[in-house]
Amino acid sequence: MTHGVRISIDLGGTKIEAAVLDADGLFIDRRRVANPGDYDAMLDTVVQLVEASEAETGHRFDRVGVGIPGSPSPATGLVRNANSIWLNGRSLQGDLERHLNRPVRLANDANCMALSEATDGAGAGARSVFGVILGTGCGGGLVLDGRLIEGCNGVAGEWGHIPLPNPTPDEDTLCWCGRRNCLETWISGSGLARDHAAVTGQTLTAHDIIAAARSGDPAAEATLARHRDRLGRGLAMVVNLIDPEVIVIAGGLSNAPEIVDGAFDALRPHVFSDVVTTRVVRADHGDSSGVRGAAWLWPA
């Protein structure tokens, strides 16, 4: 292994990405392929990506960091909570280590994002960073003093499956996880679209709703206002519990300035403090945060 050069894998629901980063966090090599959606084919694909990156860069890597949907159970080591459900119940770390013939560290993709942004992204220099992903789903991760906090149950930062705080009587949903009113059902991209459809009868994507609001559509503007208020309630709970210096927002919705820029004003009234200096910012590394954070799972 060359000092400071790392390889990582981001195992996404639709694609698998491999990256080689140098000690300064610059990409030396990146490659991305479609996720075959089949467990054994996925393992072979990861091996091919690592071998191709090694051939391209001339480095040999003794260990690999991998970001995954869901997380390994601390009790069994088996993957759970993945929305790519074919991963659940699998001994992914052991299987990857056998296929790659070297040690592997796994972490939840939102945790990787938070670690990436805390290391050299929008939360760099802060002692405490809470990262949230507002994408198809809603994840979160906590980094304190540069260290990822995974928790004794491996669910630290699993913000998306906490109930929406202070709900109104008409705010009542059932989440895919079986719980009621999970934040994910309200503030993810799919939650935004679901809410818009429930109120207006119009089936639009989150992207189309944001575009409609920009062109002055009152119903779309109202949907974004409801979303802003719910995001504020959810983030205020994070501030009251953890009080991070920086909240980094990533995922597809973070590309819309309306979502990120309104978040601070929305959370402010719900925080139990006379002063709120929390910075709420968009992720610096965008879609790359997952694969970058997975690289930081191993020390140099």
Ligand SMILES: [Zn+2]
């Ligand atoms: Zn849930």
